[in-house]
Amino acid sequence: MAAPVIRSVDRLPSGVLRVTSDQGIEGFGQPVPLGIALPVLGGRISSSREGLRAGVAPALWPSLEMACLDLEGRHRKAPVYQLLGGPTRTKVRILTPVEGPSDEALRDGVLDAQSRGAAAFLIPLPDPARARGFTSAVVRRLEALRKAGGDGSDYVLDGRARLTPGEASRIARAVEGLHLLWFDEPCVTGNIEAVRKLADETVTPLGFGVSIQEAPAFQELLRAQVIDVVRPHLSRFGLTEIRRIAVLAEAYYVAVAPICEPHPTAAAASLHLAASLPNFVIQELPLSLTPSLKSGYAGLSAAAGLQS
Amino acid sequence: VKRREFLASPAALGALAQAQEHGGRPLGAAAFDGLGSKLRITGVKVFGVSLTQESDRPYVFVKIETSGGLIGWGEATLEGKASAVMSCVEDFRDFLIGADPILAEHHWQSMYVHTFYRAGPVIGSAISGIDQALWDIRGKYFGAPVYQLLGGPNDARGVRGYYHARAGSRPELEELRANATRDGITCIKTGLAGYFEWIDSHSKIQRAIDQLVMMREILGPDIDIAVDFHAKTSPAVASVLAKELEPVHLLFIEEPCPPENAQAMRKIAKHSTTPIATGERLITHYNVRELIEEGIVDILQTDINHVGGITALWKVAAMAGLSGIQMAPHSCEGPIGALAAVHVDASIPNFLVQEICSGVTPGPAEKIWQEWMGFPVMRMVDGRFPLPEQPGLGFTLSEDALKKYPFAGTRPMARVFHSDGSVAAW
Numbered sequence: 001m002a003a004p005v006i007r008s009v010d011r012l013p014s015g016v017l018r019v020t021s022d023q024g025i026e027g028f029g030q031p032v033p034l035g036i037a038l039p040v041l042g043g044r045i046s047s048s049r050e051g052l053r054a055g056v057a058p059a060l061w062p063s064l065e066m067a068c069l070d071l072e073g074r075h076r077k078a079p080v081y082q083l084l085g086g087p088t089r090t091k092v093r094i095l096t097p098v099e100g101p102s103d104e105a106l107r108d109g110v111l112d113a114q115s116r117g118a119a120a121f122l123i124p125l126p127d128p129a130r131a132r133g134f135t136s137a138v139v140r141r142l143e144a145l146r147k148a149g150g151d152g153s154d155y156v157l158d159g160r161a162r163l164t165p166g167e168a169s170r171i172a173r174a175v176e177g178l179h180l181l182w183f184d185e186p187c188v189t190g191n192i193e194a195v196r197k198l199a200d201e202t203v204t205p206l207g208f209g210v211s212i213q214e215a216p217a218f219q220e221l222l223r224a225q226v227i228d229v230v231r232p233h234l235s236r237f238g239l240t241e242i243r244r245i246a247v248l249a250e251a252y253y254v255a256v257a258p259i260c261e262p263h264p265t266a267a268a269a270s271l272h273l274a275a276s277l278p279n280f281v282i283q284e285l286p287l288s289l290t291p292s293l294k295s296g297y298a299g300l301s302a303a304a305g306l307q308s
Numbered sequence: 309v310k311r312r313e314f315l316a317s318p319a320a321l322g323a324l325a326q327a328q329e330h331g332g333r334p335l336g337a338a339a340f341d342g343l344g345s346k347l348r349i350t351g352v353k354v355f356g357v358s359l360t361q362e363s364d365r366p367y368v369f370v371k372i373e374t375s376g377g378l379i380g381w382g383e384a385t386l387e388g389k390a391s392a393v394m395s396c397v398e399d400f401r402d403f404l405i406g407a408d409p410i411l412a413e414h415h416w417q418s419m420y421v422h423t424f425y426r427a428g429p430v431i432g433s434a435i436s437g438i439d440q441a442l443w444d445i446r447g448k449y450f451g452a453p454v455y456q457l458l459g460g461p462n463d464a465r466g467v468r469g470y471y472h473a474r475a476g477s478r479p480e481l482e483e484l485r486a487n488a489t490r491d492g493i494t495c496i497k498t499g500l501a502g503y504f505e506w507i508d509s510h511s512k513i514q515r516a517i518d519q520l521v522m523m524r525e526i527l528g529p530d531i532d533i534a535v536d537f538h539a540k541t542s543p544a545v546a547s548v549l550a551k552e553l554e555p556v557h558l559l560f561i562e563e564p565c566p567p568e569n570a571q572a573m574r575k576i577a578k579h580s581t582t583p584i585a586t587g588e589r590l591i592t593h594y595n596v597r598e599l600i601e602e603g604i605v606d607i608l609q610t611d612i613n614h615v616g617g618i619t620a621l622w623k624v625a626a627m628a629g630l631s632g633i634q635m636a637p638h639s640c641e642g643p644i645g646a647l648a649a650v651h652v653d654a655s656i657p658n659f660l661v662q663e664i665c666s667g668v669t670p671g672p673a674e675k676i677w678q679e680w681m682g683f684p685v686m687r688m689v690d691g692r693f694p695l696p697e698q699p700g701l702g703f704t705l706s707e708d709a710l711k712k713y714p715f716a717g718t719r720p721m722a723r724v725f726h727s728d729g730s731v732a733a734w
Contacts (some may be wrong), residue, residue, distance in 0.1 A: 046702045073324065090729035120509075151511045179510035201545040203579050205507055225575040229507055242322035253542045253565050253572050255506035278731070297728065 003047040006074040009038050009064070016265060017060070019046065019067040027071025027305060029063030030235065030266040036060055046071050049240065062238035066269050066306065069239060073305035079272065080306050086276035091297040095156060095181075095257065095284040097122040105140050109150045113287055118298025120154040120181060120282060121145070129162050139174050146178060159186040161211055165194040172202035181282070182207040182229045188219065192224050199226035207231050210259060218245050222252045229281065234260040238275055238302065246277045255281035260285050268301075268308040275300050333406030336418070344408035345449060348375040352404050352438070354397040356390050356715030357642070357709070359673060364719040366390045367642035367711070370397055370437035372445060374409055380444035381705055383613050384437025386429055388721035392453035396434035399508045404438065405636030410449060412442040416619045420592070432591035432614050439617025440648045440701070446469035453651065454701055458622060460655030466692035467653040467676045470534065481526040487668045488531055492690040494531040495559060495661055496668075498523065500549075503724055503732035506542035513545065517552050524556045532559040532661075534585070534636075540562040540733040550580035553594045559661075560585040560607050560636070566733075570598040577604055585609050588638035592616045593623040600631050609661060611638040612652065613645040619653045629658035640665035643677040643685045647701050650686075650693050662693060680709045 011017055015031030019041075027046070037133035039056045046052075046068040056064055073080045074103035081087045096118040098109035103126075110121050123145065126137045142155060157180055159168060168186035175183070189195055189208050199206060208221055209231025221227040230249040232242045246256045256279050260266040267289040274280045283298075290298050301308045333348075350371035358366040365387040372380045386393045403418055419435045427435060447454045455461050473484050473496040488496060500516050512555045523533060535558055537546055546564035553561070558584040564576045567589045585607035590596055591614055599605050608628050612621045627633045635658055639646040646664055653659045664686045666674060670671055677685035681703045686693060696702020726734045 088730050089726075146510070151514065152509075154449070154509045176551070179513045181507050181509070182544075199575075200578060203551045205544040205548075225543070225571060228542075252569055253506060255542065255544070257507075279506060281505060308649070 001076060004071055005047045006041045006044050006046050006068075006071075007039050009067075009169065011038060017063045017067050019064070019071050021046065021075060023075070025071060025074050027067040027069070028072060028265055029065070029067030029070070030261055030263050030269070031059050032063045039064070046060055060239060062235050065238045066265065069269075070305040074307075075306050077303060077304045079302060080269070081272040081275035081300070083270065084239070084276035086272075088278050089275055089280070092271050092274040092280075093120065093282040093296055094118065094290050094293055094298050095120045095122050095217070095282045096287055096290070096293075097116075097158075097284065099124065103144055107145060110145055110149050110153065114149060114153065116287060117293030117295065118287065118290075119152060120156070122156045122158050122184070122284060124158050125160070125162065129252075130167075130261050135170050135174050138171050139178075142175055142180070144202050148213075150179060155184045156181045156207070159184055161185045161188045163187050164194070165191075165198045169198045169201045172198065172204040172206070176202060177200070180204055184208075184229075184303065185210050192220055195218065195221070195226045196224055205229060205292060207257065209233065215241060215245055219248055222248060222254060225252070230254055230256045231259050232256070234258055234266055234270060234273070234289075239269060240256060242273060246279055250279045255279050257282050257285060262289060263289055264289060264308075265306065268306045271298060271300065271308065272306055316439045320664060328574065334403055337407045340408060340414070343467070345410040346376075347409050347449065349404045349407050349409050352397065352401050353652050354384070354394045354437075355705075355710055355715050356394055357710050358716035359676060359713055361716045362719060363716065364388055364721045365641060366715055366718070367644075367704075368393050368397070368433070368437060368630075369644060370441045372404070372409060372438070372441040373708070374445060378445050378448045380409065380441035380448070381701065381703075382437040382440030382442070382444065382617065383642050383648070385641035385645065386433040387641065389430060389718060390715070391718045392430045393433045393437075396430050397437055399436060400438060409442050409445045412439060412446060412619060415439075415442060416616065420616070424596070427591050427616070429589070429591055429614055429708075432616055436615065436617040436620070436645070439619050440612065440644065443618045443648070443651075444700040447702075451699050452646070453696055453699060454618065454652040454697060455654040458618075458651060458655035460476060460651070461695055462654060462657065462659070464695070466689070466694045467650055467659060467662050468494065468691060469664060469665065469686075469688050470599070471666055471668050471688075472497050472498050473667060474498060475501070475523045478522070481523055484566050484668065485527050485531070488527075491530070491668060491688065493668060493688065494691045495534065496527065497534040497536055497562075499536045499538060499665065500540065503726060503734060504541045504545050505543075505726060506544060508545050513548055516549060520553055520556055529557075534559040534562060536562040537564045538734060539566040539589075543575045546576045547579040550576055550582050550584075554581055558582050562586065562609065563588070570602065570604055572577045573599070574602060574604040574670050578622050583607060585636055587611075587624070588614075590615065592620050593627055596624050596627065600627055602632060603631065605633060607634050607636050609636050609638045609663070611641075611645070612649045613639075613641050617651055620647055621649065622656065624654065625656040625658060629656065632658075634658045634660035637658045637662055637732075639663045639686075643681065643703075644701070644705075646686045647696065647703060648697065651701065653693075654673070654695055664693075668732065676713070681707055
């Protein structure tokens with residue numbers, strides 16, 4: 001079967017990018033910013049993604065690549081994870097963010113999400129970050145959640161890069177016995193020596209990626225042995241580049257937990273990506289986009305393209 | 309044409325190959341006439357031996373025959389890849405038939421260097437089997453057990469060993485303690501239950517810790533406990549376990565992460581005072597260099613059936629000893645390699661403990677080993693494997709004895725999967 005040839009690229013009112021083939025098959029990518037002119041790709045072969053990338057604004061690329069893969073999957077009547085070499089797994093573990101102003105609100109959020117099939121939760125640090133007794137407040141929060149959610153509940157602590165490496169280290173140490181899945185973005189990564197000190201001082205796994213703009217930064221963190229969960233953002237790197245970053249992580253026995261926009265198209269793409277990576281561990285997605293969770297897992301669709 | 313240029317040309321390589329075929333002896337063998345022995349290798353035989361039809365690790369035994377009637381046995385068992393190793397042993401016939409078996413190091417170098425690609429597990433195991441057989445012949449030729457040729461024994465009582473046991477229920481562990489104490493066993497190795505993802509859940513990690521804490525509590529302070537992580541944990545998960553298990557005072561944690569990335573293992577070692585052991589999947593002394601020189605491990609466990617036989621296991625021990633690293637050779641295959649390892653153990657100054665994949669109560673395999681060799685093979689007396697007293701590797705084995713267990717083909721090792729269907733390590 002010949003690869004699809006692109007007839008047009010346009011943007012729906014929702015911002016969703018649409019690529020249409022000369023046979024009238026459509027592929028969709030996550031919403032793109034309005035201010036950027038769309039590339040003219042008529043007559044190009046949609047599978048030739050490296051070739052297409054050269055002429056596309058970086059801010060558009062992740063969405064355009066998503067749309068091209070969706071198009072190609074629909075054209076070949078295959079789910080995208082098959083095109084990406086998968087599936088490597090039959091279901092996808094989900095990390096559910098829980099928000100709330102207090103420990104009680106978070107506990108209620110966890111219990112509610114549990115009743116809807118969630119098993120792993122992303123938990124914010126207490127506010128304000130530098131209050132007296134802050135470390136104890138973090139421990140108290142997580143201990144209370146583990147007690148409420150039970151031994152089968154798992155937690156990621158969301159640091160949002162607000163702490164100094166030293167503060168992050170004190171907290172990471174204090175929660176070691178709780179066996180968090182990991183401590184996410186405990187500090188900024190600009191100074192690798194500061195991160196190294198943190199990583200040397202704790203066995204709580206560390207995740208980085210929310211604020212990483214360039215793929216080589218992951219290589220630096222991996223080479224320094226300071227990262228346990230690689231978290232590339234789908235909107236920044238796109239599906240193929242994340243697969244390359246995942247390969248790098250694999251060589252260090254490091255897990256990948258990509259981040260994506262809370263948007264249905266991006267969420268669908270993230271599940272297809274998860275189903276193609278060998279070292280995938282968990283996908284952060286809100287409950288609203290994972291309506292049929294079961295024991296912490298989302299199912300995979302066998303539909304063509306990125307459809308879920 | 310100058311000689312050096314000629315030798316570098318493809319035509320010369322063809323001519324060299326021909327010389328080998330017509331001479332009746334391997335290339336380079338004649339150069340040692342008068343300096344080696346008068347023995348000549350007349351036969352290289354390889355046997356696949358399946359104790360059961362389903363065995364994933366049929367033994368691969370190598371028998372080398374010589375003009376003087378001396379024969380040597382070696383083991384080249386490679387779990388899950390029996391046929392490949394058997395073919396590889398056959399591939400080395402041209403290196404051996406007509407050669408002097410006494411030149412063990414020379415043959416090792418030739419098999420390794422002239423293989424061009426050096427060696428992974430298949431080639432390493434084939435070289436291991438041949439090397440052990442050559443050392444068996446060397447011992448018989450000199451009338452000495454191999455450990456004497458290697459400069460031993462260091463302790464006439466034998467070499468300290470350990471058996472395997474499951475970190476099971478309380479009554480199981482109490483029975484284990486009683487039996488181990490009765491038999492003078494000073495060390496037990498166990499594994500981690502379950503399979504781990506590279507980031508894993510609290511419940512799995514806590515269960516693993518609780519199990520080992522209970523094992524220490526019941527076995528008491530006088531029996532050493534080693535734990536095999538079997539490379540099924542990532543550096544992230546292994547670091548948590550290794551640190552939290554510090555108060556259990558394990559003898560060592562084995563293979564806390566997979567073997568390709570030494571720096572990843574270093575990360576685990578930095579987080580725990582528990583000694584780290586590794587090496588059963590490493591081939592030749594070249595591949596332990598980084599682990600040794602960077603101070604990543606405390607104990608090396610290269611396997612005499614894969615690392616390159618007696619020659620290479622001794623070299624690993626020599627390199628390790630200079631850094632204060634101890635040896636606990638892996639042995640989970642057949643009786644020949646296990647006995648060969650005991651000879652190396654008995655002669656090296658930095659020996660810690662010898663593995664045998666068996667329980668305090670012997671299993672069906674040991675019964676067959678005894679039937680083959682006429683003595684209780686690799687069974688400890690007072691916590692030690694006794695030293696063989698006969699020349700060579702110290703046993704006799706007949707081809708007829710093996711016929712009861714014909715080769716039933718290669719079978720894959722265990723293949724396990726996580727609950728989401730993805731590939732898991734055991």
